[in-house]
Amino acid sequence: MKRRGRGIASMWYPVGFTVAANPSGAVVKVNEDGTAVVLTGTVETGQGALGVLSQIAAEALGIAPNDIHIVSGDTDTCPMDTGAIASRTTYITGNAIAAAAAEARDTLFEVASQMLGVKTSQLEAKDHKIQVKGFPARSAPIADVALRAHLVNGTPPIGSASWNPPTVPLDPETGQGKPFGTYVYATQIAEIDVDDETGEVEVLRVTASHDCGTAINPMLVEGQIEGGVFMGLGFALQEEILFDKQGRQLNPNLTNYIMPTTLDMPVVESDIVDSYDETGPFGAKAVGEPSLVPTAAAITNAIYDAVGVRITALPATAERVLAAIKAKRAMEQKQIPA
């Protein structure tokens, strides 16, 4: 018979390691038509990083993401980036781009302060304009300011910056220090059915609540969470590389290395926690890898809730769960006094 269970698991995950140099560089150039070019060494792998980085540059310059042309991953032209790894792109590359964009914007402020007759500190970049704070009507289009910077002032609006998470070395005596730039947190809850005659686990619903700092693009954050839960579910229940005694893989194909399909995936409810990190670009931290960290623990806790067995080796295949259920029954029978 099917038994329903719920499990919960929480995690923290470090972002921006500082044990070794971990920099990203960026160049931002504002064009005479009010668009901008961003050079970054990071690469897009489908997670939407370049979209998020465009949004960061656009926000810093007061223009639209579609006005940003990103040149990425080209070692001939782009500054160094430690890589699209370790859930670091939004946080570290984003910080580098925000700083480079701010430098280009400062040049625009210098030029616009002469055009508008105010101090640079009174200016802001917004809606494709450099405008006086509180008096948006007193403004100049960014395209005009950029053109003037080139042709009149002779100070093309170009910024370059790199960002490396600030390091605090670990104290050899106490082990204390700051090994990572920041931390993200998440809690996931899994609701499952376990068939106590076959050991089969069906995940019905996963609720995933993630603190990723400011969600610069909530749709992409959801995509990362859904994909992470999917990978965590495969890790929990299905995916396992099997080897023979010689170390040859026994299941090298997708017919015998089983990953979840549409029929295995539950509905995922994503909850993005309202949060802001002072050290991240516009308050953002990270979401990539952390999205799958708590899933397997939540599912195995739900198995315990449903049928009272602790699964301590993954994946919790039907065979393993059934063996655990049988062992538990055998134990209980022994304990019944005669």
Place this chain on the structure above:
Amino acid sequence: MNVTITVNGEVRSASVPPETTLLVLLREHFLLTGAKTGCDVGDCGACTVIVDGKAVNACLMLAGQADGRTVTTIEGLATREGLHPLQKVFEETGALQCGFCGPGVIMSSKALLDEIPNPTTAEIRNALAGNLCRCTGYQKMIEGVHEAAEMLQSTTTPATLATKTPATPALAALPQR
């Protein structure tokens, strides 16, 4: 052997060795590289195309078996007026990430919608069960198929949908440091 198929509305022929699969015919002879070679043994669905109305794994069908039939690939979906609603919705909602599975998922979805214009979630899950995706967790695809079904059934044409709001918001509301 000579093979002639109608692919995306165009009659095309090629002379190929008999062991040639439909996938190789499409990709290497007709240079239609939209259908992807994922596993080449029928496990992943990345090569899905529509043959006479049915979604098939092109890596499992011989080119000779497709002779005389009508084949639609991902390249056949967009028109001069714009993307197919499935493509449009998938793009706007971030239903794909790396995109490798995308042509297959979209062709499986199209075959489903051609047969069942207003499918249930269970029917969508069934139709996509043979399309593996390593990135997304499928959720936005499943929602996207529902949305595309609605678009196809409403009177709105893809041309007017093309002017809908872009996917990336300007994010005027980002908190400032």
